[in-house]
Amino acid sequence: MLTNGQKMFIVIATVSLGFVGYLVFPAMDIIAQEQPKVFVTHSGAVVQTTGDVLDPVYTIQEVEFDPEKYLREFDYGKVSQLEDGTILREFTIIAEDDKIMEIAPGIFYNVWTFNGQVPGPTIRATEGDLVRIHFTNNGSKEHTMHFHGNHPAEMDGIFEIVGSGGGQFTYEFIAGPVGVHPYHCHVMPVEEHIGHGLYGVFIVDPKDARQQADEMVMVLNGFDTDFDGENNLYAANTIPYYYQHHPIQINTNELIRVYVVNMVGLDPINNFHLHGTLYEYYPTGTDIIPSQFTDMTTFSQSERGILEFEYEYTGRYMFHAHLTEFSEKGWSGLFYVKDSSQPNMEVYDYGS
Structure with a gap:
């Protein structure tokens, strides 16, 4: 029997969405239940456990994600104008790695988030704007933000490791090139950090706006x-x-x-x-x-x-x-x- 406080994953087969999936209890503080227990998740899934199963203690915030809202939601930042006429767009991004998301009925996953969601917010600017991102790492692991596109080497999110527990870094670069680009954590192992959800979208609009759509x-x-x-x-x-x-x-x-x-x-x-x-x-x-x-x-x-x-x-x-x-x-x-x-x-x- 594992002791209280150990971090582990428990996988229980469950049937949902017309296919066999897995109920995953991510790394968190856990306690053993001495008696069988039934609980209902917020999606309505009914889960029954026994004394041999370690159940999550829901003291860690669960993530609620709305794909319908995300679909058409764009973050243009706090907008101001510099003395030389350049448009400045400022964003605040906070990384965390202790959240739980029910990604499908009865299927829980330990997501690592930018601003509490997966994907992170869709950051949007116009080519030539100055983009300034105030990044805080509130996670328990080291994280960064790496943007695809043009920027100085010191803003690449590779060597500027941001420490856990409140580490901070400010990314600043001119938006470009025009197009749609990903951003993501680039701390090794990158597959793990991306796989848990540390990514988002960066849209750079042309100065001559695209056709309305x-x-x-x-x-x-x-x-x-x-x-x-x-x-x-x-x-x-x-x-x-x-x-x-x-x-x-x-x-x-x-x-x-x-x-x-x-x-x-x-x-x-x-x-x-x-x-x-x-x-x-x-x-x-x-x-x-x-x-x-x-x-x-x-x-x-x-x-x-x-x-x-x-x-x-x-x-x-x-x-x-x-x-x-x-x-x-x-x-x-x-x-x-x-x-x-x-x-x-x-x-x-x-x-x-």
């Missing part, structure tokens, strides 16, 4: 919940099947722009397939001219791009990984295309 961000992620070196769950924006149970509502004949960033580790490739229409694809978003007109794009880890499309007909259209394993383990969703005169639907669930 319904814009959204999709981060493709995966979770190795039993730590065997293979992902058990996949998703667009963290929660498996979320957009299949809660389709994304869009209008016919309206330009849709999706910033896609693939942060799945452990698998060499991922992809994005769209039903019912094709999209203009801009790799990394650094060019204003699309390179492809397609319905399928393949990504390696940290590879990203911008998808632009319109739907002519109303109805439900699927988007998903065209890798059967990924789509059957959560990376699948729906667009609900309606006429602009139709009101948004409040509740719908098309199941998995």
Whole structure:
């Protein structure tokens, strides 16, 4: 029997979302239950334990993540103007590594977060803006922020290790190049830090704004919940099947722009397939001219791009990984295309 206070993972098989998953109790303070106990998670999953199972003590804050809110939420920072006319955008980012997220019904995972969420906030600036990020590491491990894009060597997030328990560092650089870029912790082992959730999206807009569109961000992620070196769950924006149970509502004949960033580790490739229409694809978003007109794009880890499309007909259209394993383990969703005169639907669930 393990002693109180030991840190460990307990894996219990459970059936949810139409597939077999794993209930994972991440590293935390734990106590042994002397008698069988039943408790209900906030998603409604019923878990029964015995005296041989160590149950988590819920004194560590649980993370609630809303993929619908995240989809269209952009952080433009605190904006001011310097004497030379340069726009300054200031952001505050806090890293933590003691949070618990129920990433699927009954499936708990120890997430490491930027500003309490996975992915971290979508940081947005215009090319040429001065970006200043006040970073605090409130975690128990060392962390950094590494941005893909242009910046001085001392702002690269590789050698400027930020110590645990309140360490601080200020990143400052001119936003560029135009496009969509990931940011992530770059402390070794990088796979562990990214795998637990320390990543987000950085959008740099061109000075001449892109055409008006319904814009959204999709981060493709995966979770190795039993730590065997293979992902058990996949998703667009963290929660498996979320957009299949809660389709994304869009209008016919309206330009849709999706910033896609693939942060799945452990698998060499991922992809994005769209039903019912094709999209203009801009790799990394650094060019204003699309390179492809397609319905399928393949990504390696940290590879990203911008998808632009319109739907002519109303109805439900699927988007998903065209890798059967990924789509059957959560990376699948729906667009609900309606006429602009139709009101948004409040509740719908098309199941998995």
